[in-house]
Amino acid sequence: MLQLQPDALYNNCSQRTHQLRSNNHQIIADSKENVHIRPWQAEDYDGVWSVLKDASYSNINPTFIVILQKPFLWAVNMILLSVGFARELSVIFLVVCFLGELCLIYAMSVLGAIIYLYGQTLSDIKDIKTSYFTTPDHHFWVAVCQGEIAGTVAVVRKVPQLHGAPCKKDPTSEDCSRGKIAWLRRMAVSKRFRGLGVAKQLVKTSLEFCQSRNYESVFLITTEVHHAARSLYSNMGFQLIACKPYRYLKGLLTIKTFEFEMVLR
Numbered sequence: 706m707l708q709l710q711p712d713a714l715y716n717n718c719s720q721r722t723h724q725l726r727s728n729n730h731q732i733i734a735d736s737k738e739n740v741h742i743r744p745w746q747a748e749d750y751d752g753v754w755s756v757l758k759d760a761s762y763s764n765i766n767p768t769f770i771v772i773l774q775k776p777f778l779w780a781v782n783m784i785l786l787s788v789g790f791a792r793e794l795s796v797i798f799l800v801v802c803f804l805g806e807l808c809l810i811y812a813m814s815v816l817g818a819i820i821y822l823y824g825q826t827l828s829d830i831k832d833i834k835t836s837y838f839t840t841p842d843h844h845f846w847v848a849v850c851q852g853e854i855a856g857t858v859a860v861v862r863k864v865p866q867l868h869g870a871p872c873k874k875d876p877t878s879e880d881c882s883r884g885k886i887a888w889l890r891r892m893a894v895s896k897r898f899r900g901l902g903v904a905k906q907l908v909k910t911s912l913e914f915c916q917s918r919n920y921e922s923v924f925l926i927t928t929e930v931h932h933a934a935r936s937l938y939s940n941m942g943f944q945l946i947a948c949k950p951y952r953y954l955k956g957l958l959t960i961k962t963f964e965f966e967m968v969l970r
């Protein structure tokens with residue numbers, strides 16, 4: 706198995722940043738011990754949806770910051786400046802162009818969150834029962850805290866057809882011949898319950914399930930936008946096995962994706 710050093714890849718692909726945790730800790734600190742992980746139930750639909758909405762919207766600002774650091778943007782700015790000076794355009798005009806550009810990028814980040822929520826990506830959430838409870842190898846859990854759905858996670862068996870699977874193009878690749886691989890997905894914790902160990906408990910529960918279902922390894926994908934998630938998975942013993950570009954706008958914008966794996970046996 707390809708085993709890359711996580712730190713080496715982090716250095717190449719992004720920087721690890723620890724942000725300040727939520728201020729809600731004091732309010733709900735006493736509930737830390739009361740996080741309860743249980744299988745999804747039909748009445749959880751709204752709670753699950755609100756966790757995923759919260760998680761998606763909380764990624765808007767990190768997405769905006771990641772796009773701001775992209776080289777194509779600096780190229781656009783240089784062109785704008787050069788044209789501005791060559792045609793002796795006013796500084797005010799250039800500032801307005803720059804602000805317009807920032808608004809456009811922010812709008813793109815918001816649009817990304819909306820497309821994620823209301824596009825095809827979350828189609829499994831519309832029918833969790835069929836997506837996760839018709840085969841014993843799949844599962845969906847919720848974390849309940851103070852009577853509210855605080856987090857979600859799911860496991861499906863990884864098949865070549867799933868988006869992002871490394872063996873999508875080459876079914877004879879090493880990955881496809883390696884037997885039973887679980888795919889960890891839908892990891893999300895509502896903002897007000899973050900930093901309390903909810904995600905750690907969700908990962909632990911899903912790993913125990915994967916072991917009980919005789920999965921050989923657990924795979925997942927995250928991106929450079931998800932700093933906390935990358936830290937979570939490294940922290941829990943997942944190995945970073947690949948860092949791949951995901952291209953948008955005909956390659957103008959590239960977001961790095963990180964593939965993690967944990968070998969179970």
Ligand SMILES: CC(C)(COP(=O)(O)OP(=O)(O)OC[C@H]1O[C@@H](n2cnc3c(N)ncnc32)[C@H](O)[C@@H]1OP(=O)(O)O)[C@@H](O)C(=O)NCCC(=O)NCCS
Nearest residue numbers: 724760893894899900901902903904905927933934936937
């Ligand atoms: C990633 C996420 C699930 C973490 O949930 P959480 O319940 O706050 O995480 P936990 O409290 O269990 O923390 C577990 C580990 O995650 C990492 N982590 C959590 N919050 C972090 C933050 N703000 N910055 C950096 N690392 C963080 C740490 O490694 C932490 O371990 P530590 O407490 O020993 O330092 C949550 O931030 C989230 O839902 N984010 C938006 C959705 C998302 O990114 N999903 C993952 C898609 S792949």
